[in-house]
Amino acid sequence: xLFLAAIGCRAPGLGxxxxxARRCRALLLVEKCSAAGEPRDAPAASCSRxxxxxxxxxxxxxxxxxxxxxxxxxxxxxxxxxxxxSPFHDKSEYGRLVYCGNLAKMVLGVKFFSYSTxxxxxxxxxxxxxxxxxxxxxxxxxxxxxxxxxxxxxVTPITLHLITKGYVIRLYHKAETDTYTxxxxxxxxxxxxxxxxxxxxxxxxxxxxxxxxxxxxxSMLVNPGLFQYPQDYNHLMGYxxxxxxxxxESKE
Numbered sequence: 001x002l003f004l005a006a007i008g009c010r011a012p013g014l015g016x017x018x019x020x021a022r023r024c025r026a027l028l029l030v031e032k033c034s035a036a037g038e039p040r041d042a043p044a045a046s047c048s049r050x051x052x053x054x055x056x057x058x059x060x061x062x063x064x065x066x067x068x069x070x071x072x073x074x075x076x077x078x079x080x081x082x083x084x085x086s087p088f089h090d091k092s093e094y095g096r097l098v099y100c101g102n103l104a105k106m107v108l109g110v111k112f113f114s115y116s117t118x119x120x121x122x123x124x125x126x127x128x129x130x131x132x133x134x135x136x137x138x139x140x141x142x143x144x145x146x147x148x149x150x151x152x153x154x155v156t157p158i159t160l161h162l163i164t165k166g167y168v169i170r171l172y173h174k175a176e177t178d179t180y181t182x183x184x185x186x187x188x189x190x191x192x193x194x195x196x197x198x199x200x201x202x203x204x205x206x207x208x209x210x211x212x213x214x215x216x217x218x219s220m221l222v223n224p225g226l227f228q229y230p231q232d233y234n235h236l237m238g239y240x241x242x243x244x245x246x247x248x249e250s251k252e
Contacts, residue, residue, distance in 0.1 A: 094181035094193070095174030098232040099222060104169035111164065111189060114157040122153045161187050163210055166219040173232065180236065182220060194218060201238060213237060 169191075170183040178198050186192040196215040203213050211219040213236075227233040234240045 092172065094172035095179075096172065097170060098173045098229070098236075099168065099171035099227055101167060101169045101223065102226060103167065107164045107167055107169075108185060108189060111157065111160055111185065114160050115189075118153045118157050122149070125149055125153075166210060166221045168220055168222050171222065171236075173236075180215070182215065194220075198236065198238065201236060203237060 165184060165186070168182045168184060172181040172183075173179075174181075180196055180198065180201075182194045182196070184192050184194065194215060200216045201213050204211055208219075210221050212222045212224075213220050222233075224233050231240070
């Protein structure tokens, strides 16, 4: 006990534990005195013969039996509360969020930059043509000139939209109906939702660069590594379904 008291002085965190141990020792002394038939008012006089060393050994053996009959109070018991800031635990009207794309802001920024530069170049080119008084007498020359301007003005944003229109920025799953809601960007940079059932998911036979699966006829692009739980991706792709392997078809 002297050794434990010395430890408690050097380590303040062990103080509550030592106080609890002293209470258990006092309760044990009271029980021993009661078992001997002596009054509870004088436990110290009757139990002073037993050294602290003997009492401490008996306390370790009879603590479990004592705890079953009496309520033992431990000091400094505080409840703990856990908080989570992960967006995957949030639920919305579409269901549980199972996927969140990490390139959503980049895709939005690139498309916005492409649209703004195209509109700026178109307005500047029109201003330059009218102010400079450029006149083309030949019709084929006019067609070629305006075709070049239109190509560099509209082809870039259209190409970017065709490439990124299937990029999923968020994917929700509703377990009650086994339906998914995919959030993508449309041509005017607004969020567009596509609702489909798991049965509507089709995996392309040949791996494509900008297509992970088809939701009915619309191509979707997701990153399997961004799913917080791998079973969500397996269920989306249908990998958790049983399958049969026909040897005759494989031979053909």
